[in-house]
Each structure stands twice: as C-alpha cells, then as structure tokens.
Amino acid sequence: MTEPLIYELSSPGREGVKPPQLDVPESALPQGWLREDLPLPEVSEIDVVRHYLRLSQLNYAIDKGMYPLGSCTMKFNPKINEVTARLPGFTGIHPLQHPDDVQGALYVIYTLQEYIKAIGGFAGVTLQPAAGAHGELTGVLIMRKYHLDRGETQRDTILVPDSAHGTNPASTSMSGLRVVEIPSDARGNVDLDALRSQVCERVAGLMFTNPNTLGLFEEHMEDVIDIVHGCGGLVYGDGANMNALTGIMRPGDAGIDVMHFNLHKTFSTPHGGGGPGCGAVGVAPHLVDYLPGPIVILDPNLDEDDDPYFIFHYPPKSIGRVKAFWGHFGMMVRAYTYIRMLGSEGLRRSAEHAVLNANYLLSRIKGVYPLPYDRICKHEFVVEGRFKDAPGVHALDIAKRLIDYGVHPPTNYFPLIVPEALMIEPTETESRQSLDNYADILLKIAQEAHETPDLLHAAPQNAPVRRLDEVRAARNPVLRYEH
Amino acid sequence: MVYIPHTDAERRAMLATIGVADIAALFADIPEKFRYPQLDLPEPLSEMETLQELQFLAGLNLNANTTPTFLGAGAYRHWVPSVVDYVISRGEFYTAYTPYQAEVSQGTLQAIFEYESMICDLTGMDIANASHYDGATAAAEAVIQAYNVFRKKRNKIVLAPTVHPQYRQVIHTYTQGMGLEIVGGDDPTIEIAHLVELVDEQTACLILQTPDFLGQLHDLSGLADAIHARGKDAQFVVITNPISLGLLKPPGDYGADIVVGEGQPLGLGLNFGGPYLGFYATRAQFARQMAGRLVGKTVDIEGKDGYVMTLTTREQHIRRDKATSNICSNQGLMALAATVYMAALGKHGLRKVAELNYHKAHYAADAIDAVEGFSVVRRKPFFNEFVVHCPAPVEEINRFLLEEIEAVEIIGGYDLAQDYPAMANHMLVAVTEMNSRHEIDLLAEALSAFGD
Numbered sequence: 001m002t003e004p005l006i007y008e009l010s011s012p013g014r015e016g017v018k019p020p021q022l023d024v025p026e027s028a029l030p031q032g033w034l035r036e037d038l039p040l041p042e043v044s045e046i047d048v049v050r051h052y053l054r055l056s057q058l059n060y061a062i063d064k065g066m067y068p069l070g071s072c073t074m075k076f077n078p079k080i081n082e083v084t085a086r087l088p089g090f091t092g093i094h095p096l097q098h099p100d101d102v103q104g105a106l107y108v109i110y111t112l113q114e115y116i117k118a119i120g121g122f123a124g125v126t127l128q129p130a131a132g133a134h135g136e137l138t139g140v141l142i143m144r145k146y147h148l149d150r151g152e153t154q155r156d157t158i159l160v161p162d163s164a165h166g167t168n169p170a171s172t173s174m175s176g177l178r179v180v181e182i183p184s185d186a187r188g189n190v191d192l193d194a195l196r197s198q199v200c201e202r203v204a205g206l207m208f209t210n211p212n213t214l215g216l217f218e219e220h221m222e223d224v225i226d227i228v229h230g231c232g233g234l235v236y237g238d239g240a241n242m243n244a245l246t247g248i249m250r251p252g253d254a255g256i257d258v259m260h261f262n263l264h265k266t267f268s269t270p271h272g273g274g275g276p277g278c279g280a281v282g283v284a285p286h287l288v289d290y291l292p293g294p295i296v297i298l299d300p301n302l303d304e305d306d307d308p309y310f311i312f313h314y315p316p317k318s319i320g321r322v323k324a325f326w327g328h329f330g331m332m333v334r335a336y337t338y339i340r341m342l343g344s345e346g347l348r349r350s351a352e353h354a355v356l357n358a359n360y361l362l363s364r365i366k367g368v369y370p371l372p373y374d375r376i377c378k379h380e381f382v383v384e385g386r387f388k389d390a391p392g393v394h395a396l397d398i399a400k401r402l403i404d405y406g407v408h409p410p411t412n413y414f415p416l417i418v419p420e421a422l423m424i425e426p427t428e429t430e431s432r433q434s435l436d437n438y439a440d441i442l443l444k445i446a447q448e449a450h451e452t453p454d455l456l457h458a459a460p461q462n463a464p465v466r467r468l469d470e471v472r473a474a475r476n477p478v479l480r481y482e483h
Numbered sequence: 484m485v486y487i488p489h490t491d492a493e494r495r496a497m498l499a500t501i502g503v504a505d506i507a508a509l510f511a512d513i514p515e516k517f518r519y520p521q522l523d524l525p526e527p528l529s530e531m532e533t534l535q536e537l538q539f540l541a542g543l544n545l546n547a548n549t550t551p552t553f554l555g556a557g558a559y560r561h562w563v564p565s566v567v568d569y570v571i572s573r574g575e576f577y578t579a580y581t582p583y584q585a586e587v588s589q590g591t592l593q594a595i596f597e598y599e600s601m602i603c604d605l606t607g608m609d610i611a612n613a614s615h616y617d618g619a620t621a622a623a624e625a626v627i628q629a630y631n632v633f634r635k636k637r638n639k640i641v642l643a644p645t646v647h648p649q650y651r652q653v654i655h656t657y658t659q660g661m662g663l664e665i666v667g668g669d670d671p672t673i674e675i676a677h678l679v680e681l682v683d684e685q686t687a688c689l690i691l692q693t694p695d696f697l698g699q700l701h702d703l704s705g706l707a708d709a710i711h712a713r714g715k716d717a718q719f720v721v722i723t724n725p726i727s728l729g730l731l732k733p734p735g736d737y738g739a740d741i742v743v744g745e746g747q748p749l750g751l752g753l754n755f756g757g758p759y760l761g762f763y764a765t766r767a768q769f770a771r772q773m774a775g776r777l778v779g780k781t782v783d784i785e786g787k788d789g790y791v792m793t794l795t796t797r798e799q800h801i802r803r804d805k806a807t808s809n810i811c812s813n814q815g816l817m818a819l820a821a822t823v824y825m826a827a828l829g830k831h832g833l834r835k836v837a838e839l840n841y842h843k844a845h846y847a848a849d850a851i852d853a854v855e856g857f858s859v860v861r862r863k864p865f866f867n868e869f870v871v872h873c874p875a876p877v878e879e880i881n882r883f884l885l886e887e888i889e890a891v892e893i894i895g896g897y898d899l900a901q902d903y904p905a906m907a908n909h910m911l912v913a914v915t916e917m918n919s920r921h922e923i924d925l926l927a928e929a930l931s932a933f934g935d
Contacts, residue, residue: 002788003589006597006826016829017564019836023920027845029838030864033700035732039604040830048566048827052594052819056575059590063574069583076486077578080530086568089541092548095558095756096897098881104543105755118523130616130757133799133811137657144660170799170809174627176660179804217512248510249517268486272816273591274581274613274776276758292656320656324557324619324649324745325756337537343527346485348519352506353487359509360497376509403587411583414800431488432497463586466783473781473793477770479610481600 070423121252122282135260135279247348555913607735615761618745698868707738729837750824
C-alpha cells in the first residue's frame with residue numbers, strides 16, 4: 001500500500017479552497033520583487049481530505065492500541081482535552097492583547113503553574129519551554145547563571161549518568177558547559193564511588209533521572225543529592241519519568257533544585273506525531289529569580305478584597321526568554337483540564353497503576369526475556385531483546401515482529417547501557433486484557449525466535465511497508481520532492 | 484476512577500502475579516519520609532463540570548477572531564480552512580508519537596516529507612527540517628548552525644535591530660554560554676547596508692528579517708554576495724513571513740544560506756501564542772550541520788517507496804554532547820497543519836491570500852494616513868503590516884478603540900514604545916484577509932473620532 005505524494009495528485013490549473021474576494025481597490029504591486037512561480041500542489045479540497053485520511057491510516061496510534069514506548073508515557077489522551085483546548089475563547093486570542101482582555105487565559109496559566117508547584121514541591125514554575133529538551137536547556141542555563149551570579153565562574157561541568165537521555169548531555173553542551181559521564185552500578189543505580197570521585201569545585205550540577213531510564217528508583221537518592229550539594233553543585237531532575245511519582249513523592253521535597261515536567265507525558269496532552277509538547281520547569285526557592293520571563297503572577301498591588309488580577313512578571317535575574325510569547329498555551333489548557341479532573345487522589349492512583357501495570361507485564365515475561373536488573377520497577381522496565389540459544393535474533397527483530405501482531409513495539413536500543421534493550425512503559429490507562437495480550441505476543445515471539453527465527457528477520461510483513469533501507473536514505477539523501 | 488480501567492478483582496489478580504500484597508509494596512524503595520505527600524490541589528470535577536469551568540474561563544477573554552483586530556507583531560489572524568482542523572483532529576495523527584518505527588508511521592513520515600518539500604518550494608531553498616518550536620527558536624538554531632559551520636571559531640553575530648524583539652531575546656538566551664559577540668545595535672532606522680559593513684572575517688552570520696518587525700520589506704539583492712565577500716562565507720540568515728512568500732521572490736533566490744520564520748500564519752490559530760511552528764530551510768551542503776529532524780525517501784526490501792528519519796547522526800540520541808542541537812521533538816502536528824494549509828490553498832490560493840493581505844494593508848494605510856493627526860511612516864515598501872505615527876500614546880488610543888465608542892470594539896495595533904523607546908506614539912498595524920473593508924473603514928472612522 002503506497003500513497004502518492006500530494007504533488008503527484010496535482011493537475012495544472014486546479015484550485016483548492018477559495019479565499020474571499022478582494023473588497024478594496026488594488027494597489028500597485030512592487031514590481032521586481034514578485035516571484036514568478038510558486039510550485040505548490042494544485043489540488044482540490046477532496047483531494048486533500050482523501051490524501052491525508054489515507055496517510056493517517058498508515059499510522060499506528062494510541063487510539064488504535066497499546067503503544068508502550070519506554071520513556072514516552074503514551075497514555076490515553078482524553079477527548080475532553082481536545083474540546084476545552086478548542087474553545088473559541090482560547091483559540092481566538094492574540095498573545096499581545098492587553099492583560100485586561102485575557103484574564104481567563106492568564107488564570108489558566110497561573111493556576112497550572114500553581115498545580116505543578118504543588119505536584120513537584122517547587123517554589124516557582126515556568127510553562128514557557130516547548131518540550132522536555134527545551135526545559136532541560138532552560139534548567140541548565142538557570143544552574144549556570146546561578147553559579148555565575150555567585151562568582152563561582154569555575155563551575156563548568158555537569159555530571160550526567162550513563163543511563164541518561166541523550167538530551168541531557170546535548171542540553172549541557174548547548175549551554176556551554178562540559179559533560180562528565182558517571183557510570184551505573186551493578187543494581188542500576190548511579191555509582192556512588194564514581195560520583196564521589198568526580199565532585200569538585202568545577203561541578204555546576206548533576207542531571208538526575210529518577211526513576212532512571214531503567215525504570216528503577218535510585219536506591220541511594222538521598223546520598224546522590226547530598227554528594228552533589230556537598231560540593232556546591234545543584235541537582236537537575238529530568239522529569240520524563242514523573243508518571244511514576246505524581247502523588248507518591250515530590251522531587252522538590254527530596255532536594256531536587258530544578259526539574260522539567262513533560263506535560264505531554266505525565267499530564268496526558270497528545271504527542272502529535274512528535275510535538276507540540278510543553279516542558280514546564282519547576283525550581284526551588286533559591287532559583288526562582290532565574291526563571292525565564294515572563295511568568296504569570298497575581299498583581300501584588302491588589303488589596304485583599306479586590307478580585308484576583310493576573311499580570312506578566314519578569315524574574316529579576318532571569319536567564320531571558322526561551323521562546324516567543326508565553327509557551328504552548330494550547331497544551332496548558334489540556335494539562336489544566338486533566339489535572340482538574342484527576343485531583344490529588346487521581347494523580348496518585350495514576351502513578352500507582354502505571355507502576356502496577358509495568359510490574360505486572362514484567363512478571364508475565366520475566367524468565368523468558370533476560371532482565372539485567374531484577375528489581376521491582378517503577379512505571380517502565382528494560383529487558384534484553386536477545387536469547388542465548390537464538391543468537392541471530394536481535395531486539396530490532398522482536399520489535400518488527402510485534403508490528404505483525406498489530407501492536408506497537410517498545411523503545412529499543414535505549415538505554416545504551418543495556419545490550420539489545422527493549423524499554424517497555426505500558427502506562428496506567430491499559431487494562432489487564434491489553435497487558436495480557438501484549439505479554440502473550442511477546443512470549444509467542446520468544447518461542448518463534450527459537451523455532452522460526454526467519455519470521456522475525458522477515459518482519460514486518462503485516463504493515464504498510466516492509467523494513468526500510470535506512471543506509472540508502474542516509475547515503476543518498478532525498479529530502480524533498482523534485483519537480 | 485478516571486481513565487484507569489482496572490476492576491478490584493483485576494488489581495488483586497495482578498498483584499498476585501507480581502507476588503506482592505498491595506500496591507504500596509511497589510513503592511517501598513522510596514524513602515518513607517517523602518512518601519504520599521498531600522498535594523494542594525482542588526477537589527476533582529466531572530467532565531461536565533470541567534467543561535463548564537473552562538467555558539467560563541474562555542468566556543472571560545476577548546476573542547480576536549471575532550473582533551475587528553489590527554494586532555500582529557509576530558502572530559497573525561488568518562483564515563484557517565476547515566480541512567486543516569479536520570486532518571489534525573484525526574486520532575491516527577495526534578495520538579501517534581515520533582515515527583521511531585517507520586513501518587507503522589508512514590502517514591506521519593510522508594506528511595513531514597511533504598512539509599519539508601513545501602517549505603523548500605516556498606523559501607526557494609534546497610532542504611528543510613521537520614520544524615522547530617517557533618520562529619524565535621528557529622532563528623536561534625540558525626545562529627548556532629552558523630557558529631558550528633565555522634567550528635565555533637567565529638564568535639561575532641550581526642543581528643539586525645528590526646528582527647522581532649522577542650526573537651532577539653531568544654537568540655541571546657540560547658547563546659549565553661557560547662561567548663558570542665552580538666552586534667548591530669538597537670536603532671531600527673539603521674540601513675541594512677550599514678549592518679553589512681559590520682561583517683568581517685570573525686563573523687559567523689548576519690541575520691535580518693523581511694518583512695521586518697516594523698513590516699518593512701528589504702531589498703535582498705546583492706546582500707548575499709557582499710556578506711560572503713566581507714565575511715569569507717559568513718552565513719546570510721533571513722527570517723521571513725511565509726504568507727509574504729506567496730507573492731514575493733523567496734530569500735533562496737537572493738542567495739540566503741538559512742531561511743527561518745514563524746509558521747503560525749500557515750493555518751494555525753492564534754491560541755494565545757502557541758503552539759506555533761518554526762520553519763527552517765538551508766542549502767544542501769549544510770545538511771549535516773543543521774539541527775532538528777529530517778525525513779528522507781527510501782525503499783523497503785521489496786523496492787517499494789517509503790520514508791524514514793535520516794541523517795540522525797547529527798542528533799542528540801546518537802551524538803549526545805556532540806549533537807548539533809538538543810532538540811528531540813519537532814512541532815509534528817503543527818507542521819502537519821501547515822502542510823494541509825499549503826496543500827488546500829495550493830499554488831493559486833496562497834498567492835491570492837498574499838495579494839489580499841497586500842492590497843488590504845495598503846488600503847488601510849491610505850485610509851489611516853488620511854485621518855488628521857495620524858500618519859503612516861513610509862521609509863520602505865511593506866507587505867501586510869506598517870507603522871503609524873499617532874497623536875497620543877498607543878495604549879491610550881487602543882483603550883479608546885476598545886472601550887469608548889458606542890457599539891464598536893476594535894483591537895488596535897502594537898505599541899512599539901515597548902521595544903524601541905524612540906518610537907513612543909508609534910503603532911504597528913497588521914492587516915490580513917480577515918479584515919474586511921468594513922472593519923478597515925471602521926478603524927479609520929474611529930481614529931478620526933479620537934480626541935474629539
């Protein structure tokens with residue numbers, strides 16, 4: 001099944017949707033500045049509808065079935081979120097309207113900042129960052145500026161565990177700091193001796209993912225934080241895995257100084273095929289003044305009996321703005337809607353069931369798939385996608401075979417410290433049937449790996465395309481339609 | 484329980500399979516003193532009550548879509564064809580993630596390939612990435628590309644003062660750890676030729692915007708050659724408005740090295756500032772230095788056409804601290820919206836929209852210019868936005884337009900004094916196809932009543 005490119009549906013002279021008629025006199029166009037040709041497609045509206053509908057049908061999605069990509073928290077995206085985010089009073093407002101005329105929107109931003117402060121145990125929150133990686137950049141720049149302002153200009157190093165997301169070291173170097181990698185110990189924790197050997201007056205901080213990317217809660221969390229604080233460094237929390245902790249533990253209580261949240265993971269805003277997200281950042285009291293501006297605050301000049309009035313505020317030592325306007329407001333409305341419906345208990349029960357589901361699925365496949373760290377996991381776990389007695393089979397083959405059975409594969413080949421890694425995060429919104437179905441398929445594939453491995457190597461055969469030639473794509477890049 | 488499908492019986496059975504007595508046992512490794520905090524959140528609401536609360540909050544805002552509006556300054560009220568929201572509301576698109584498993588993500592991948600192709604067509608460039616968070620962050624990534632092309636050895640950036648002030652701030656934020664010297668000053672009347680004179684062999688790039696923040700169009704002829712000559716191949720970065728490219732010769736035709744901008748005008752609602760879309764295009768020779776995701780065409784093992792993410796060795800998940808950027812996601816769904824918008828309007832429609840913007844803005848400029856006390860500043864040609872010198876502070880005029888005329892509510896333009904202290908009493912007025920002649924006449928009438 002292939003779908004032509006929209007350009008290939010084009011017919012010279014065909015018009016699509018029609019803009020309105022001109023209702024004012026024409027003005028002279030700037031001759032010499034005009035383009036001769038605009039080579040966009042010439043298609044009708046029905047061409048567009050059918051083409052993109054057919055393309056949509058080539059996708060797998062949460063709305064179709066279980067999508068247990070580790071580290072991505074592919075939970076159900078509630079439909080009410082889409083309704084509230086599309087209310088005309090939200091979609092129709094311009095970001096530069098006078099605050100008087102957008103108090104409803106400012107209330108949403110302010111209140112969501114407050115909710116995230118409460119959930120994370122932080123003193124200040126910005127919703128401006130557009131994604132998790134953007135939140136990391138924001139957080140590392142905050143740490144950097146904090147040290148510079150205190151005259152500690154020698155703090156040029158960020159410690160990053162070897163199990164960290166690739167964005168952690170990338171955000172660090174983008175901030176002009178250097179990365180020192182810290183190995184993991186035999187139980188999947190940060191290796192405390194290695195950490196102790198690296199802390200010094202050059203350390204600006206540590207980027208700490210907890211639960212880590214193995215899905216394991218750091219057994220020495222307090223030691224890790226104390227060691228870094230002990231050398232004058234700050235601890236950054238990578239909140240990608242917050243879905244294991246809402247209502248269970250507030251990272252701020254444990255001494256995390258700055259942390260990003262992924263509203264598109266933990267708070268159910270849709271992933272959109274790779275964005276838009278929202279990478280809210282929470283900070284401890286000593287970092288509030290460094291947040292990117294502006295944030296929304298209650299007007300401090302109000303009297304007690306005045307109605308609340310919200311204004312934009314630029315924190316005095318701000319690292320600056322990380323994005324135009326105020327952030328992904330549409331995502332904020334969705335996350336606000338979600339938190340409003342769950343409340344404190346709903347958030348805690350979500351985390352509990354995310355962890356229950358992960359441990360249940362792990363129990364169902366344990367003993368068949370090698371488990372490098374045999375512990376109670378949190379919201380996700382990592383197994384090896386290989387078998388001693390089926391040497392030709394790789395994690396990639398297992399992933400592709402899952403597609404043949406109509407489910408989405410887990411994240412594979414990450415974290416880097418586990419060979420042939422399969423990183424599985426079912427999320428709390430999957431039912432027991434759904435988990436059993438996934439476990440049954442994984443067990444069947446393990447059997448096939450031994451008995452009929454060619455089925456795995458040939459997979460997928462039940463998808464819109466077979467395995468694609470990535471080497472060719474990179475060697476001879478075809479990155480656009482050629483007219 | 485909202486969104487959790489488990490029954491009590493299922494929960495018990497699952498705990499038995501795991502071999503623990505209760506759910507709390509799964510959290511025993513979390514230090515007890517931190518466990519189960521009381522979160523200060525309000526009592527939950529039902530779906531019905533939640534919708535009512537949000538309807539109330541949405542109702543407190545003044546809807547610029549349904550009010551005569553002349554506010555632009557980087558976000559524009561354009562007509563969005565119905566087909567755009569139809570496509571992006573499909574669960575197959577919006578509940579999918581990054582197309583890591585290409586075989587079951589061909590819909591997303593092909594749509595990105597089409598997006599990249601259309602951005603190339605629009606800008607006149609060779610290649611485009613899968614998008615950035617917004618125009619401002621795309622501009623910052625362009626600076627970083629230029630810095631990387633010269634292996635971080637050139638530390639001077641020439642930044643035009645007429646680049647959107649918020650983009651300039653974001654460029655400063657992004658590069659604060661890189662030790663760059665950003666020059667160009669903050670006088671918006673400086674001629675581009677003078678900025679080109681600042682380019683030298685230590686310069687990584689010159690960045691300008693056209694139409695610029697003040698709506699002015701700049702003649703790009705000869706600039707690329709001058710910049711490349713003075714700066715020994717220093718990069719020429721152009722920020723532009725995609726709707727203007729429906730009508731005007733694209734920066735690629737003038738030799739630009741990188742073209743970026745805000746894609747919001749391409750079918751995205753105002754949404755109080757986001758989510759929007761940063762588009763990013765460059766020359767083929769810089770494919771391995773650019774940030775962001777790229778989708779390329781290939782074949783499967785049966786020779787059938789298909790699409791994959793490619794040249795990923797630039798990216799953070801492979802290169803970690805050596806990556807060209809930390810960017811991970813793109814603006815997937817927003818890029819899809821822009822693709823559908825460009826397809827639905829197509830070659831003829833986008834040209835018409837651009838012409839409507841041009842003619843209506845020029846009609847409005849003449850109408851406002853004719854009002855006593857108001858004059859349009861005409862130093863350069865403009866597209867759909869222009870500067871008006873007013874007889875009073877802009878904030879005062881805007882309050883008048885919104886509140887003080889019976890049965891009339893108009894959202895006026897942007898107060899330029901906020902960014903350029905020398906531009907007190909200067910209003911930036913945007914006019915799009917959404918402004919009917921009636922709305923424009925109403926504005927001119929209202930302005931003539933100001934001060935009466």
